[in-house]
Amino acid sequence: MRFRTDFAKRYLSSRYGLAGLIMFLTMLIMALFAPVIAPYKPTDISHDMLSPPSKVHPFGTDHLGRDVFSRVVHGARVSLTVGFVAAGLSALIGIVIGALSGYIGGVFDEVISKIIDSFLMFPVFFLILIIVAVFGRNLVYIMLVIGLTTWPSNARIMRAQTMSIKEKAFVKIARANGESPTRIIFTHIIPNGMYPVVANSAMQIGGAILTEAALSFLGLGDPSVVSWGKMINDARSYMSFAWWSIVFPGIFTVITVVTFSFIGDGLQQALYPKLSEVRNE
Amino acid sequence: MDVLFAKYLFRRILSAVLLIVLVITINFFIIHLAPGDPATIMTGLENPSPQIIEALKRKYNLDKPLLVQYFKYMTNLLKGDLGFSYVYDQPSWKLIGPRVFPTLSITVTASVLAFTLGTYLAVLASRLRKKFGDLIFSLISYVLYAMPSFWLGLILILVFASKLRWFPTSGMFDMRASYEGFRKVLDYLHHLFLPVFTLLLIQLPVFYRVTRASIVQNLREDYVTVLSAVGLPNDKLFKKYVMKNSIIPAVTIFGITLGFSITGAALIEIVFAWPGMGRLLLDAVFRRDYQLLLSIYFLMAVFISVAMIVTDIVIAVLDPRVRLL
Numbered sequence: 073m074r075f076r077t078d079f080a081k082r083y084l085s086s087r088y089g090l091a092g093l094i095m096f097l098t099m100l101i102m103a104l105f106a107p108v109i110a111p112y113k114p115t116d117i118s119h120d121m122l123s124p125p126s127k128v129h130p131f132g133t134d135h136l137g138r139d140v141f142s143r144v145v146h147g148a149r150v151s152l153t154v155g156f157v158a159a160g161l162s163a164l165i166g167i168v169i170g171a172l173s174g175y176i177g178g179v180f181d182e183v184i185s186k187i188i189d190s191f192l193m194f195p196v197f198f199l200i201l202i203i204v205a206v207f208g209r210n211l212v213y214i215m216l217v218i219g220l221t222t223w224p225s226n227a228r229i230m231r232a233q234t235m236s237i238k239e240k241a242f243v244k245i246a247r248a249n250g251e252s253p254t255r256i257i258f259t260h261i262i263p264n265g266m267y268p269v270v271a272n273s274a275m276q277i278g279g280a281i282l283t284e285a286a287l288s289f290l291g292l293g294d295p296s297v298v299s300w301g302k303m304i305n306d307a308r309s310y311m312s313f314a315w316w317s318i319v320f321p322g323i324f325t326v327i328t329v330v331t332f333s334f335i336g337d338g339l340q341q342a343l344y345p346k347l348s349e350v351r352n353e
Numbered sequence: 354m355d356v357l358f359a360k361y362l363f364r365r366i367l368s369a370v371l372l373i374v375l376v377i378t379i380n381f382f383i384i385h386l387a388p389g390d391p392a393t394i395m396t397g398l399e400n401p402s403p404q405i406i407e408a409l410k411r412k413y414n415l416d417k418p419l420l421v422q423y424f425k426y427m428t429n430l431l432k433g434d435l436g437f438s439y440v441y442d443q444p445s446w447k448l449i450g451p452r453v454f455p456t457l458s459i460t461v462t463a464s465v466l467a468f469t470l471g472t473y474l475a476v477l478a479s480r481l482r483k484k485f486g487d488l489i490f491s492l493i494s495y496v497l498y499a500m501p502s503f504w505l506g507l508i509l510i511l512v513f514a515s516k517l518r519w520f521p522t523s524g525m526f527d528m529r530a531s532y533e534g535f536r537k538v539l540d541y542l543h544h545l546f547l548p549v550f551t552l553l554l555i556q557l558p559v560f561y562r563v564t565r566a567s568i569v570q571n572l573r574e575d576y577v578t579v580l581s582a583v584g585l586p587n588d589k590l591f592k593k594y595v596m597k598n599s600i601i602p603a604v605t606i607f608g609i610t611l612g613f614s615i616t617g618a619a620l621i622e623i624v625f626a627w628p629g630m631g632r633l634l635l636d637a638v639f640r641r642d643y644q645l646l647l648s649i650y651f652l653m654a655v656f657i658s659v660a661m662i663v664t665d666i667v668i669a670v671l672d673p674r675v676r677l678l
Contacts, residue, residue, distance in 0.1 A: 186368070186375075187375075193612075193657060198634065198638075199383070202380075202383060202384065202646070203383065205638045205639065206384075206641070278499060282501055285504075286501060289501070289504075289620070301501070304501075304503070304507070311507060311510075311511055312515040315511060318507060322508065325499075325504065326499045326500055327499075328499075329498075329499030330495050330496060330498075330499045333498060333499060334495070
């Protein structure tokens with residue numbers, strides 16, 4: 073418990089961590105209460121096409137007369153969902169595989185490490201692209217594919233954590249007491265070693281949001297949802313006379329991704345206070 | 354070049370070959386297990402007759418079992434045959450060849466600039482430590498790091514091409530002018546500027562942050578304490594020792610970036626209508642041109658592996674400790 077309060081204190085004492093948390097909560101409220109905040113339905117079309125920002129339409133309207141502000145607010149739902157589900161899946165797979173690989177060792181560990189290295193060297197975006205292009209443009213697929221292709225960095229972190237924790241006294245005692253390897257991994261190693269993976273996951277949320285935006289921009293996004301990438305793609309042909317339709321969705325993407333970078337750095341600083349001492353000195 | 358280093362290098366080459374085989378295998382099976390029959394797509398018809406499909410399948414060996422196709426493909430690769438594009442009805446290398454230079458002229462230029470500028474700014478920022486400038490630099494790097502490359506490209510087009518008219522909006526040459534000689538080169542550079550600038554801004558924060566973190570870490574090392582305790586002037590200490598050690602992570606990333614450079618920056622190429630490799634790759638994805646896709650992936654894997662090995666050698670020269678691993 074003490075560890076947790078200390079951790080929270082350290083996190084909040086970091087400039088970036090605090091800023092990230094506040095920005096994230098704002099974003100979350102925007103996504104949760106999107107229908108209340110947005111003055112129009114995101115799909116409502118009107119005769120008021122490509123009109124510049126005004127009191128009626130704070131961010132202007134797009135080529136179908138849809139309110140850009142309402143669409144941006146609703147887009148937050150898609151981005152946050154994609155980010156959390158994809159990064160969550162990636163963390164889950166990475167933690168389990170990394171812990172198994174580090175704990176079991178031997179040939180198993182070598183094979184897994186080779187696979188991790190290959191994945192990390194490979195531009196995963198193209199793999200995601202092919203899979204989405206051939207299997208279908210569906211938000212669920214997109215989230216699954218991003219999660220299934222980005223776990224290796226988490227696995228690598230968890231593997232290193234496992235290797236160091238498994239030499240600690242409490243694990244040795246547990247082993248001497250006859251606890252099964254599964255129990256040791258899930259009750260001792262993972263709960264004690266997963267924090268760096270959590271910090272990495274915050275970064276991965278931002279990465280997943282950018283990947284979804286890129287896919288939508290290429291026309292490979294889910295056609296049934298309102299997403300920032302798709303808005304940018306839609307607005308491309310009109311951008312030279314309707315800058316607002318392309319600028320706002322982009323700015324919100326940047327803010328969201330920055331938010332998760334801040335949170336990731338805050339967690340990192342809370343985890344390794346020594347590093348941040350040097351940084352803030 | 355000692356025996357240890359030769360051994361180390363041999364291990365790296367072996368794992369590079371392994372990686373190439375693994376990448377090609379994974380891609381081959383993903384692509385071939387995907388729904389959607391290439392023969393049907395190739396006909397380009399709504400309801401192609403079974404005879405056409407049959408003939409096409411026989412022509413391209415698509416009627417054989419998957420494993421047979423796989424071994425056939427692998428042996429062809431060993432013979433130096435990259436593959437054959439169904440869609441264009443041409444050997445893959447004929448399609449890839451003309452794309453290499455345009456792509457590399459964007460990616461390599463941008464990476465070299467990003468590496469130089471990124472490490473330089475990091476050194477500059479660490480000299481400014483504790484000052485306002487450092488905070489500004491790091492905020493900018495956060496924002497650039499979060500920027501979708503395609504959006505940044507579009508915004509730059511909007512500002513510098515549509516509004517200010519300093520640069521052309523897209524393409525590689527001015528189609529209406531058809532310049533020759535030196536004017537043509539100038540026209541090319543004029544078109545090259547915005548895509549390179551976009552990619553530079555996207556890559557800059559990576560080099561900046563890595564070098565910045567590495568400098569901070571290096572300053573804590575014992576050798577810094579010792580050398581400054583024995584009275585080495587700070588400036589000399591920094592220039593002679595800290596800087597050299599601190600750029601090693603950036604060199605690694607530079608190597609990886611160069612490895613990836615062959616596939617181009619697909620999204621940026623799309624935005625600027627640049628006839629490069631990335632666009633060929635995306636086209637191949639959308640048209641299910643499996644063979645062409647595999648050829649590009651193969652080339653990419655080879656490029657990345659070679660870049661990795663070269664990077665390893667460079668780092669071993671910079672940091673002799675690595676050789677002992």
